[in-house]
Amino acid sequence: MTELDVAGQVVELVHRLAGPDAQAEVAVTRHDLALTRFANSFIHQNVAESGVSVRLRLHVDGRTAAGGGSLVDADGLHALVERTLAAARLCPPDPAWPGLTPPTAVRSSGLLDEDTAYAEPDARADRVRAFVDAVGGLEAAGYCRTSYRSGAFANSAGHTAQGRTTEAAMDGIARAGGADGVARLCADRLSDLDGATLGARAAGKARAAADPVELPPGRYEVVLEPAAVGDLLQNFSWYGFNGKRYAERQSFAEPGTAQFDPSVTLVDDPLHASALPYDLEGSARRALTLVEAGVTSAVAHDRRSGAEVGTGSTGHGMVGASTFGPIPRNLRLLAAAGPAGRPDGGADVTPGAVADGDTAALVAGMERGLLVSDFWYTRVLDPKSLVITGLTRNGVWLVEDGVPTRAVRDFRFTESYPRALAPGAVLGLGRRPVRQPDRLDGVWWEAPALRLAAWNFTGGASG
Template identity: 60%
Template structure:
C-alpha cells in the first residue's frame, strides 16, 4: 500500500468516526512533482521545481455536499480537514444532484501496473532537461530560441466510504520551443511518457527550418481557403472538441453539437480518448479519475459517427448513462473533459516530431494535391463564439504559406479565422489525413493530444493580423 493510499484510508476512517456511518465521502490524495527548465535568448534563464502532496475530501451528509482540501497530512491536519468539511456541509444547501459514490471496482485490465512508468523521467534532474535545451539551441544554427522542457511525476490514491480503493503513478515529459529570424517564428513541440523520447536537436532543427521559410510574408484577402493543417493546429481542434463538444454536461444541457449515432464527421474521422496510452506509448495520467472510477479507452467518433461523450458521475446521472471516468476537481462545474484525444492517423500512429523540414513529412503529399490554398502550422488565441455549433475564432501562428499547384510559393502573414470546427471536419470536408500522429502537450495543463496533419476542403479566413 502506498503512502497516499494510507492517507486516503485514514481520512475515510475519520469521516466514519466524526460523521457517522450514513455519511458518504471520497478522498483523493496526490503527490505532484513538476520541474521546468525555461530558456530565452538561446540561454537557460530558469530552473524551477515543486513537489506537493494534497488531500481533497468530498463529503455528502444529510443530503448536503461540500468539499475541502489540505496539504497538511499529519494526524492533526487530516482531522482538521474532516472537521471543517463536516461543519461546512451542515450549512450547505441540499444537493439534489448528488450521484452517489463509485462502487468498488478494479482498474481496467489494460491499465499500467503501479510503478510501470519511466523512473528516469520521474526523477529527472536539471542537467537532463538542460541537455535537451542545449541540443535545441545548437540545432537552430544561430537563430534566437526560446521555450521550455518539463517533467512531471504523479503518485496518487483514492478511497471512499463505499469501499473503493485504487492507486497509481505516472510520469510525463514535454518540450515546446520556437526559433526566430527577422521576426518570423518557427515552432516544434512534443509530449512523451519518457524524457528519453524528447530529441531536442530534431525539434530545434524543425523550428529553425520553419522560421527560415517564413520570412517576407505576403498578405492575403479574407476568403474561404482550402487548407492543410499541421499537427500543432489540429491539436487546437481536438482541445476545443474535448472541452465543449464531447463534454457530457454540455451535452446533457443541449449546449453541445454532439448527436449520438449521427454521421457528423467525414467517414475518415475516428477520435478516441486513450487515458491508458496506446500502441506502446504509456499513459500520461492516472488509471482512475477523481471519483475513483477506473479509466478506459473511449471511442467518441468512429468512421465519422459520433458514438459517445465523456461523463463524470453527475453528468452520467443526468443523462441516464454511466461515468466514463472523466471526473476532475472542476467537472461538476465545467463538465467532464477528455484529456488524451487521438485523431486516428491514416497510417500507424507514432510520436514523431514531424521531421526536421519546414513542412511536416506527413503533410507533404497533401500539399501536392492543393491547387490553391494554405499550409497552416499553428492556431492560437482561439475563443469559442457559439458553443452549440462550436464556432471558433482565432489567429494563425508560427508559419503560414500559400500553396499553388501543389507547391509552396510564399510565406503569408498571420490571419484571423472564424470557423465551426465540426463543420470543417464534416462529411466530404476531410480530403486527407496524415500517415502519422504527433503527441503534443496542452498549452496550459497536462492533457495531451495525438494529432496528424489534416487536409480540409475549406477554412474561413476573416482578416489579417498584421503588426
C-alpha cells in the same frame, strides 16, 4: 504513509466525526514537476516543486461539500474533515447526489519511466542545448519539463485504486527576424524528446516564414499541422464532448449521427499515456470512442452527469466538473492507415515550410491553398455550433501546385470546427500522430496533420 494510507485515514476520520452513514471519497496525489525554461538561446530558469494534495468530497444528511488540503499529518487531516463537514451542513440539499463508486477493478497503465520521474536538471538542459545548437544562430526560447504523479483513491463504500505515471514535454520556437517557427512534443519518457530534431524543425520553419506577403481573407483549402489540429481537439473536448454541456443542450454532439467525415475517429484515451488510471471519483479510466468513422458515438460523463442521462460515469470525474462539466483531456484523432513512422513525426525533417514527409504528402495534393502551422488565442463565439474565432501563428504559407511558394502574413479566422470536419470536408489525414502538450501536464492532444476542403479566414494583417 503511502497515498493509500492517507486516503484510508481520512475515510476513518469521516466515519468517526460524521457517523457511519456519511459518504466520503478521498483522492491523494503526490506531484513532482520540474521545468527548465530558456529564452534568448540560454537557460534562465530551472524550477522544481513537489507536493501532496488531499481532496475530500463528503455527502452527509443529504448535503454535499468538497474540500482540499496539503497537510497530511494527523492535525491537518482532522482539520480537513472538520471544515468539509461544516461546509456540508451549510450547503443546500443535493437530491441529485449520484452516490459513491462501488468496488471495481482499476488497471494500471504501466507507463512509468524512472529516468523521467527523477530526472536531474542536466538531463533537461542537454535537450535545451541540442535545441539551441540545432537552430543555427537563430534566437530560441521555450521549455523542457518532466512530471511524476503517484496517487491513490479510497471511499467509504470500500473502493480503492492506485497509480503512478510520468510525462515529459518540450515546446520551443526559433525566431528569424520577425518570423517564428515552432516545434513541440509530449512523451511518456524524457529520452523520447530529441531536442536537435525539434530545434531543426523550428528553425527551418522560421527561416521559411521570413518576408511574408498579405493575402485577402476568404475560404481557402488548408493543411493544418498537428499543433493547429491540437486546438481543434481541445475545443471539441471543452465544448462538444462535455456531458454537462450536452445535457444542457449547449453542445453540437448528436450521438448516432454522422456529424464528421468518415475518415474521422476521435478517442479519449488517458491510458495511452501519462494519466492516472482512475478519475477524481475513483472510476476507472478507459478508452472512450467519441466519434467512430464520422459518427458521433459518446460524450464524457462523471457520476453526476452520467446518472442524469442514465449512462453512468465514463471515468471523467474532475475538479470543477460540477461547474464546467466533465472534459475528455486526452483526445486522439486517429491517423490514416499505413506505416506510422516515428511517433513524433520527426522522420524526413527538411528545412523549410514543410517540416516532415507526412505533411509534405498532404501538401502535394493541393492545387492552391494554405499550409498552417498553429492556432492561438481562440475564443468561442457560439458554443452550440462551436464557431471559433482565433489567429494563426508560427508560420502560414501559400501552396501552389503542391509546393509552398511564399510565406503569408497571419490571418484571423472564424470557423465552425465541426463543420470544417463534416462529411466530405476532410481531404486527407497524415499517418504520423504527434502528441501536443497542454499547459497542464497530464493533458495532451494527439493528431496527425489534416487536409481540409475549406477554412474561413475572415481578416488579414490589415484588418
